[in-house]
Structure formats: structure tokens, C-alpha cells
Amino acid sequence: MMKTWNEYWFRPAPYFDLCFVRIIAVITQLKILTSMSEWYVGRAQLDDSYWNPIVVQLFLNLPAGWGLRPSLEFLDVVYYVACVAGVLSLVGLMTNLSLLVFTLSCTYLISFIYSFGDFHHQEAVLVIAMGALALSPSGRVLSIDALLRRPRAAGFTRETSEFAGWPLKLIGWFFVLMYLSAFYSKIVHGGWDWPNGYTLQYYLIRDGMKHGSDLGLWLSQFHVLVLLLQYFTILFQGTFALAMLFPRTRWFFVPVGFCLHLGIQLTLSAGFYAWMAMYAVFVPWTAVFERLLGFARGRTETGTPSARATTVAPLPRA
Amino acid sequence: MLAGHPASYRAISLVIVAVLTAQAAAGFIGTGRFGWPIIPYYMYIFPHHEGDRITEDVSVYAVLDDGATVKIDEADFNGQYAVLWNRVIAPVVHNVPGNLADATEFYCKRHQDRVIAFKVIDPGIAVGRDGPVYGLEPQVIGKVDVRCKGAAP
Numbered sequence: 492m493m494k495t496w497n498e499y500w501f502r503p504a505p506y507f508d509l510c511f512v513r514i515i516a517v518i519t520q521l522k523i524l525t526s527m528s529e530w531y532v533g534r535a536q537l538d539d540s541y542w543n544p545i546v547v548q549l550f551l552n553l554p555a556g557w558g559l560r561p562s563l564e565f566l567d568v569v570y571y572v573a574c575v576a577g578v579l580s581l582v583g584l585m586t587n588l589s590l591l592v593f594t595l596s597c598t599y600l601i602s603f604i605y606s607f608g609d610f611h612h613q614e615a616v617l618v619i620a621m622g623a624l625a626l627s628p629s630g631r632v633l634s635i636d637a638l639l640r641r642p643r644a645a646g647f648t649r650e651t652s653e654f655a656g657w658p659l660k661l662i663g664w665f666f667v668l669m670y671l672s673a674f675y676s677k678i679v680h681g682g683w684d685w686p687n688g689y690t691l692q693y694y695l696i697r698d699g700m701k702h703g704s705d706l707g708l709w710l711s712q713f714h715v716l717v718l719l720l721q722y723f724t725i726l727f728q729g730t731f732a733l734a735m736l737f738p739r740t741r742w743f744f745v746p747v748g749f750c751l752h753l754g755i756q757l758t759l760s761a762g763f764y765a766w767m768a769m770y771a772v773f774v775p776w777t778a779v780f781e782r783l784l785g786f787a788r789g790r791t792e793t794g795t796p797s798a799r800a801t802t803v804a805p806l807p808r809a
Numbered sequence: 810m811l812a813g814h815p816a817s818y819r820a821i822s823l824v825i826v827a828v829l830t831a832q833a834a835a836g837f838i839g840t841g842r843f844g845w846p847i848i849p850y851y852m853y854i855f856p857h858h859e860g861d862r863i864t865e866d867v868s869v870y871a872v873l874d875d876g877a878t879v880k881i882d883e884a885d886f887n888g889q890y891a892v893l894w895n896r897v898i899a900p901v902v903h904n905v906p907g908n909l910a911d912a913t914e915f916y917c918k919r920h921q922d923r924v925i926a927f928k929v930i931d932p933g934i935a936v937g938r939d940g941p942v943y944g945l946e947p948q949v950i951g952k953v954d955v956r957c958k959g960a961a962p
Contacts, residue, residue: 497818500825533887540911541892545843598846605845608895615846619828626824654817661825665832669850672836676851685856693857693936697865700934712940761852 504656505777506631513629519768535563548602583634590625623658674728688718702760872926902951917957928952
């Protein structure tokens with residue numbers, strides 16, 4: 492059993508895939524960070540009666556005292572530390588340390604914002620992903636660390652490691668659990684009555700009005716189409732595990748899921764771009780770049796089948 | 810990094826199992842926001858039907874003892890609609906008077922202990938088969954009576 496477990500999680504995987512995901516994750520988190528100052532400043536000005544800290548915030552504040560509420564000045568310091576650590580993580584200087592600091596400081600700021608009664612679903616997977624990246628060799632290539640270590644092998648490489656695959660698989664399975672939770676909650680709370688067309692029409696109208704989305708309001712006119720979209724959504728969420736169990740199905744699940752989140756963004760204005768960015772864990776970047784490099788060199792179509800087999804990596808295996 | 814594989818394997822395996830087990834539990838039990846970043850993904854879960862009133866763009870009022878109404882908006886909460894929603898709109902719409910305590914204290918202080926209720930009125934829009942149905946008579950979709958601490962008995 493342990494052998495099977497180790498073979499699955501620690502099968503050698505390309506460094507390049509892992510490091511490319513690091514860059515995408517950090518850029519996405521930096522983008523979120525730019526809008527975060529407005530949020531924490533607003534929350535910091537609220538009265539103490541609104542302060543209802545979540546567990547992570549309580550633990551991160553523990554060195555200063557249980558239940559302590561941080562000052563705006565301290566939050567500003569954490570914000571600037573996050574910015575610096577984020578840039579260092581992006582360029583890959585002291586990658587693991589800077590990623591760890593970036594993850595912790597972002598976690599601190601987000602958990603502060605969520606300590607006043609509401610929360611959103613976008614950032615959690617990104618924070619978990621950055622934590623996993625911080626514990627892995629995610630600065631092995633595409634980083635200043637790599638340039639300093641081995642200048643010739645700092646860019647594109649086919650080099651693999653048994654520690655380069657687990658963070659991507661972990662996030663992949665995390666996605667499965669997120670979708671299963673969404674599926675389960677609709678079936679349990681909404682029952683089989685949930686996919687009736689009117690449910691999604693209601694949310695399209697409500698959120699269309701809330702965020703000024705003309706596209707959402709326009710789509711709400713088509714009852715049958717919306718009904719089909721509801722069935723499709725629960726089917727997608729309930730079966731996403733297939734993308735991890737049978738990696739070839741990613742050709743379906745990944746583009747479809749990406750478009751689903753894009754559609755939700757455009758019609759319901761529910762920001763899931765962190766999820767869309769983290770779909771990067773499903774893409775075999777080494778194979779993609781080999782193809783691109785092959786095209787660039789004009790050799791892709793002229794290679795023999797056996798030659799092609801060595802240059803185009805297969806989809807990552809579960 | 811992470812040299813000495815068996816120990817590294819075990820440490821990483823522990824992280825993997827902890828994260829996935831916690832997320833599975835949170836996702837199915839519904840642990841709320843307190844476990845963030847391990848949270849349930851209960852999104853757009855409640856079913857709706859033809860004729861359901863749209864509860865967006867609602868108007869929120871404090872009702873005073875002489876029957877006058879005073880409009881409440883997010884400006885009272887540093888411009889944060891989410892806080893207005895959690896502190897006033899949701900407790901009124903879902904009839905949870907206990908969650909109105911802070912808002913009651915705040916508005917009682919502002920209006921010299923004359924607040925006797927909060928009410929939420931919808932914008933007069935419902936969901937129909939062919940999209941939104943406009944122009945309906947606005948309805949009170951929630952009203953909760955409150956009592957200021959300093960109010961006359």
C-alpha cells in the first residue's frame with residue numbers, strides 16, 4: 492500500500508511544470524494583493540464589535556496574545572512584507588523562504604479580512620497551493636536561485652524529481668474536493684429540485700443587478716438553456732474526479748472547467764480567476780514548451796514518430 | 810532539499826493526508842468560515858422557483874417610534890456592503906434578532922433610543938420564465954422589532 496502511495500505521489504515529474512505553476516500562482520496572488528489594501532484598511536476601521544477572528548488569524552496573532560486584533564500600522568507592515576516576498580518568489584530568489592513568507596503574510600491579511608463575518612471562496616486554493624510550492628523544489632528552474640546555481644540549466648529543462656509532482660497532484664485533488672463539496676451542497680441543501688432552471692435564472696438576475704452584468708441579465712431570459720447549464724454544472728462538479736483518475740479526460744475537463752469559470756465571471760461576476768489560474772496544475776507545461784520550441788525551430792512536422800515521441804511528453808499521469 | 814527520502818516521503822505524505830482529509834471533512838460537514846483556508850464550497854445552493862422575489866438592491870430602514878423610517882446604507886459601515894448585509898439585512902430577512910444587537914445599539918444611539926424595528930423592502934422584481942419581471946409592488950421581505958436599552962418602558 493505504501494509502495495503504491497509513494498509511487499503515485501513521488502513519481503518523478505519535471506521541475507519545469509512545478510516552477511511554471513509557481514510563477515502563475517505568485518502572479519495571481521500578487522494581483523489579488525493589489526486590491527487587498529483597500530479591504531483590510533476598510534475592515535481595520537470597523538468597531539471592535541465586528542471583530543470575530545477566524546482560527547488562522549487567532550493562531551498567527553498568538554505570539555502577541557490570544558484574540559488580539561492587529562492595528563492598521565501592523566497590517567501595513569505585513570502588506571509591504573507580502574509585496575516584497577511576492578516579488579522575490581516571482582523571480583525566484585531564496586525561493587522557498589520567500590514563498591513561505593509570501594504565503595504566511597497573504598494568509599494573515601486574508602484571514603484578517605475574513606474575521607468580520609463574511610468570506611469568499613476564491614483565495615483558499617491559491618493559499619494552499621503556495622504553501623505546497625513553498626515546501627517543494629519550486630525554485631529549481633525559472634529562478635534567480637537556479638541561475639546562481641547552474642546558469643546553463645536555469646531555463647527550460649526536462650530534468651525530473653520525485654518531489655516535483657506532489658504539489659500539483661495535491662492541488663488537483665483539492666480541486667476535486669472543492670467541486671465535490673459544491674456538488675454535495677447543491678444536492679443536499681437544494682435537493683433534486685435545484686436544477687430547475689429558475690434557480691440559476693434567479694442568481695443571474697440577482698447578481699446581474701448587483702454587479703451591473705448585462706450578460707447575466709440577458710442570459711436569464713433563456714429558461715431551457717439555463718436549465719441545461721444547471722444540469723451541466725452539477726454533472727461537471729460531480730465527475731471532476733475523473734480528471735485526476737484518468738488524466739486523458741483532462742482534455743475535456745480542463746478547457747470546459749476554465750470556460751465554466753470564465754462564464755461565471757462574466758455573467759455572475761463571481762471572481763474565480765484564482766481557480767482559473769490554478770488550473771495550471773493540470774497542464775503538462777514541459778510538453779507544451781517542447782511543442783512550442785519545436786514549432787519555433789520548424790522541426791515538429793519533420794520529425795519521425797520515434798523522434799517525436801522523445802520530444803513531446805505525454806499528459807501527466809495520475 | 811528534502812534529502813533522505815523515506816523521512817521526506819513521510820513528512821510530505823503527512824501534509825498531503827492532513828490537507829485532503831481536512832478539506833474533505835470541511836466540504837461535506839460544512840464547517841463555515843472559521844477553518845479558512847479549509848472551507849466548504851456551498852455556492853448558489855438554494856433552489857428558487859418562478860415568482861421568487863429578487864432580494865438584491867433592497868432598501869433597508871430603521872423604523873422610529875413615531876412611524877417614520879430612516880434609510881440605512883453601507884455608508885454607515887465604512888462603505889462596506891458586506892458588513893451591512895451581515896449586520897442588518899441578513900438578520901432581518903432571515904429573522905435572527907440576536908444578530909441585530911450591534912446594529913440596534915448603533916442606531917439607537919444615533920436616533921436617541923427611538924428605534925423600534927428594522928425592515929427590508931425588495932425592489933419589486935421577480936424571476937420569471939423569460940427573465941426578470943419588473944414593476945411589481947415592492948414588498949416588505951423582512952421586519953424585526955427591536956428595543957433600545959434607553960427606551961421608555
